Amino acid sequence: MLERIALHQTRLRTPGLGLDAKGVALGAKGLVLLPSIDRLVAWLSVYTREHSLEDLMPSLEIRLVRSKLGTREITLAFAAESSDRMDRVTETARLVGGMTFTGTSRHFVQYRDAGAPFGYDAGSLLATDAALALYHDKFTQVYESDKDLDLRALLLRLMPHVDPSTMDESGPRFLVAEQGLGPALIHYFVRSRVEGEVSVGEWPPAGAFDEGPVRRYVLRVPELPARMRLLMRTTPGITTFLPVGPGVAVEIGYRHPVALRACPIFDPNGLVLLRGRGDEPWSLDRLPQMGDLRAFARVELRPDEQQTLSVATGTTRPESVRVPLRVLPSTSPWRNVTATWIPTAQLPLLRRMAYALPHQTIARTTIAMTTRGAFLRSPGGIEAVPLGTFFIEIHPQLYIPAGYDVTPAVAPEVLHRALGAPAEQVLFITPDAHALSVDDAAFVPLETALLEAQPWEPLVSDAIQLALAEVPVDLKLTGLGTFPLSGAEPLPPAPAPAALPPKG
């Protein structure tokens, strides 16, 4: 029998069940009960379409369990951590016909639903030694653990579905060519100027009659030209794979039922190639050394009689043509005005103006206080602070006054390099062609620099909550000694009622 948890309820009967910050009943673990393997695959398929399994993987345990009646079901246990995660898992489980529970060790109660927004608590616990006791509003059931299921083995056993839409997808591809086709394919790519890398993988022989290991060429092509896709797809002995995640690729024309990019269980240093038609996957525990395709280009040597090397006889430095930097007024429109320099005398005006500035301006503006005044920068435009000398950013970390141009008209990169300032210094060239530098680290958000520290008063809400909390009554047993009932004395017998003296 389950009980709905009420708002502000603090005491729960189920061991290991607590309340999170939202008041939702939550144990250390979450558990999804699924009736069959195909529902498990459906859950993985739906969940990985929107979310990654990366955060669940460290604690994920998939187990085949058996009820008292002998029915076998599948549990998927994971660290609950927060009600947000549990809500996501529950939505998916509900979609595929699973049920979600929460608990810590053995007793798991139904996770919250629309009928009980704060969750459920077990009214009475089953006295059982079974590995798992589930309490649902429709049933209470105990389960014994049958065996663990390995997620990687399950994913490798799933047959990819036929999906012609993957044939036209762009992006990198893995090509696996049989040993006899490899050299021809490499020369074809080199001739066609297709970039890529190649290695040779070895697989154990298919049967006892094979003489040695099976060798295949594995090519990684960043961008296979569209004109070659059909050829690569239809040539016997060449199989094309589309990477679907780190360390795993699926044959072109097929799609794995689970979004493998969301399942970080394949070693990124290895390679698993999932084939269609029910063929077994090809796996490389560690991808062999890959070489550039161009290294296999045909080698040609010049004749020996030609001069092998032409050596210069001397070098000279170019004559100096340097001229001083000038800043001249310009009629070009102002663009990218993102900084201003406010002299010290105008700082009181900035303080008064701070009360009128909108939040967006305060939030995105940074300020550096120097002995020459304040420098303000705002990537979205500094016009909202109508004070000081405006500057235009012509290069990262380099500003010139708005309405001015520098001469000679060199590129901003050249100008920045000529000034020779370190990367962490922000340079401002003033109208009199004088360069000022401010350390980039000196710029702090304007909103943190604006407010003065206010005295604050601690509130006592936590103390009141602690005082109102009811601590569970925890019975501790101590020894009773050799004669435990020695102090427990019965009442003395009641005096007999007064009787008349015997007759006579």
Place this chain on the structure above:
Amino acid sequence: MAKPDVGATAERLFRGFVAPLVIGGAMSPGRPIGPRIALAIGDDRPTTDIDLAAHVQLARVRIARKLTPVDRFEGLRAAEWALVAALHDVVQTAHPDLKGVFRSKAPLKLVNLVDQTLDQIPPPASIGDALSRHTLVSRMFEISRTDTVVSWWLGSSEFRGAQPPERLTKWPKVRRVDVASSARPLMSLPEHGAGIDPDRFELAIRGVLAKSPLTDLATAGRDAPRFAWTAETLALAATRAGRTLAVRALAAQPDERVDEALGRATKELMTQGRWKPAAMALDLLGERAMSWAEGALGAAETSAPTIQAGAAFARAAGSFVARRWIAMHGDCFPADERFAILRALEPASTTAAAKELEELLKIATATLPAPTAR
């Protein structure tokens, strides 16, 4: 035999049992007390820990204020000391060490002593007395023992109500240590290592509840022992103030469970032909139904959930009494409100349980003597 030290026993009882029972925390009951000392403690016995005593009094006020505005309680009276001492001994009957090699009947002997203690405790003399007792034992069903089973590669050991020693849990990976803790609520203690028969233990708990009728009603929705009307609970519900407290105490529990318990208990009274006590119980059900109907006026209409037979009977009986009350005294409501209350009560009056109630009332009418004209 040395003379028992009543003061030391009272101090131990207060620190190790009463204070945790009211405030919460680690409860460490000691050796059984017995009726002679329990009844000798007397009124207003001072305790040495003034801060703890003040904390307990504060917690009692908080428990009482869930039902009625009370500002303070007196110290424990003689009957209250005896009541908590009896509960202390009941809990100790489930102590796994009580039953030994040469004392196999010790749990039974102790529970008989508890009966002697309870026989000497008078029923609450007033509503205030009932409330005062309730503040002491209201959390009795929250008493819970944690049993821990430690298993390692060579064996296992169980620790009941005690922490396993650290040496058993060291090197958990090397020794393959597994620690499993289970909560044992009060009513399940006899089934876990105790020498007391569970039915006898439940009987003793019923005896304690009989001496605190408000607690009996305030925990009516419990699983065990199942609620049944007693002379004490009926006496409490028969008074105006007592009925108010009872309705408030019942309202704090899940409706479904309370209705199930009250309906079943009231039906038992009626099938046994105890019409006078049944009338008192029906009054209480009527008041609950009236309060529910008034609350339902402001709430959105929802479909009626499937309920158990006992709960359906309680609602049908409550609806019957409430409709009758409105027929007699309904002028105190405006016409539209009266109509809305009657409409809210209507569904419960047309169920199968309502027909069953009607049959029982026909029997009652036929059985009871007709009123004589004066």
